[in-house]
Amino acid sequence: MKPRIAVLGCGYWGSNHIRTLKSLDVLSAVSDANRPRAEGFASEQDCRVVDPEDLFDDKEIDAVVMALPPQFHADYAIQAIAAGKDLLVEKPIALTVEDAERAVQAARKAKRVYMVGHVLRFHPAFETLKSLIDAGELGEVRYIHSHRLGLGKFHTENDALWDLAPHDLSMILAITGAAPIEVRGEGAALLDHLSDFAHLHMLFENGLRSHLFASRLNPYRERRLTVVGTKAMAVFDDVEPWGRKLAVYRHAVWQDSGQWAFTTNEPTYVPVEEGMPLTRELEHFIDCIETRSEPRTTGEEAIEVLRILTAGTVSHY
Template sequence: MKPRIAVLGCGYWGSNHIRTLKALGALHAVSDANAARAEGFASEQECLALDPDELYAREDIDAIVMALPPQFHAAAAIRAVEAGKDVLVEKPIALTVPDAEKAVAAARANKRVFMVGHVLRFHPAFEMLKQLIDAGELGTVKYIHSHRLGLGKFHTENDALWDLAPHDLSMILAITGAAPTEIRGEGAALLDHLSDFAHLHMRFPGGLRSHLFASRLNPYRERRLTVVGTKAMAVFDDVEPWDRKLAVYRHAVWQDSGHWAFTTNEPSYVPVNAGMPLTRELEHFIECIGTRAEPRTSGEEAIGVLRILTAGTVTHD
């Protein structure tokens, strides 16, 4: 049987969870501090509308998806796992590493599933990119850079780094399999005291380097992850149509008589089966609830992402 899942937080991203869980046959209830908003979704999706304080004690709820402002995630997650609920917590799972560690430790102590909403880990193009890397198609990975640019959204608590970078950091950590040994951040606040632009420079064990650029004040959208290996380079570009989302470039670079030479080749586009990352993420959550397996995007991974965000944050007056 499908688990009975409630969504806590009926805002923009919570509403996507609500509709997707309904389509998967696992939506049981919705909850929000704004009761009228919850009632509206409950009527639309034919499920229960519950007060947040009522949610945790309900025996007919197996798991909770949390899509709250991030400053409330840790406390809500701890309350849920101590009430025996499995949780999927949207990113970031907390605003400090200690708070995140407390939430993850509480889930472990209560033997509850703790999954994090790093949704791009479930993107079919990224999954295929990871397969190519693991199979050695790119050779040894030397450099990874990601660009996540656009106009908005603007938050009162999150700057561009904390709002936009977690997805890319999750993908980078999945590729490197290790935490960075060096982190350097640069930011620029143009609208208020929160950075609207952010750069992260990272060095990983073995000499692998990575650079991340995030902006919420950019005139065009860019959603691109580039991996440079010793055999080939690959680009996951989520703005492109499905048949062009994953490209592999087999350029060649070599030394000839003491000088560097190179040849360029047209990209080959790797076939990727279309699929909604959020649907695949929630299917994985449902599977983990049933099997009690550790989620692909675990609490430990989220703590690693938070450590990088914390180290790379630039404060502004």
């Protein structure tokens, strides 16, 4: 019997969860503080509407996907866990490390699934990139940089760093397998007191360095993760078509008579299975519910993402 899943929060990203869960035949109900909005989705997807205050005690719901403003995630998550529900919580899972820890610890104690919506971990191109790294195809990873730029999505609570960077931080942490030992942030606020541009610089214990640039006030769209290894470099570019999303560059650099020399090579485009990351993420969530297994994107990893965001935040008040 498939799990019965409700979506709490019918905003932009919640609506994507609603439609995808319906396509997977596991959508049980929708819920939102704005009941007319929830009723619209319920009518469209032929499911029930449940008010937020009644959602967690509903015996016909096994799990909840939370896509709320992040300041509400922790308290609602704790209520859901106390009622025996499994959870997928969208990023950021809280606005403070302390709130995130409360929710994740509650899930551990109650033995409930607590999965985090770091959706790009389920992108086929990233999965393929990770397998190349694990197989040693790039050699020792020495540097990672990511650019996530675009125009829009202005929030009253989240700046560019908190809204955009969690995607890339989750991928960087998956590659490094460790938290950074140093984090330095830079930001610029043009519209109000929230950063519209943000840079993060990270140093890891093994000497690996990483740089992240996020912007919500950029004239063009860029979604690029670059990994530099001792054998090769790889680029995951999500703006490119499927056949060019993952490129490996086998450039050569060496020292000759005290001078550095190099040769460049054309990229090799690695075949990637096409698939929607959100669909794959939710299929993984369903599998975790059914098998009681640990999610790929855990609450502990999300807490580490929050620690990095907190350390790199620049105040403009």
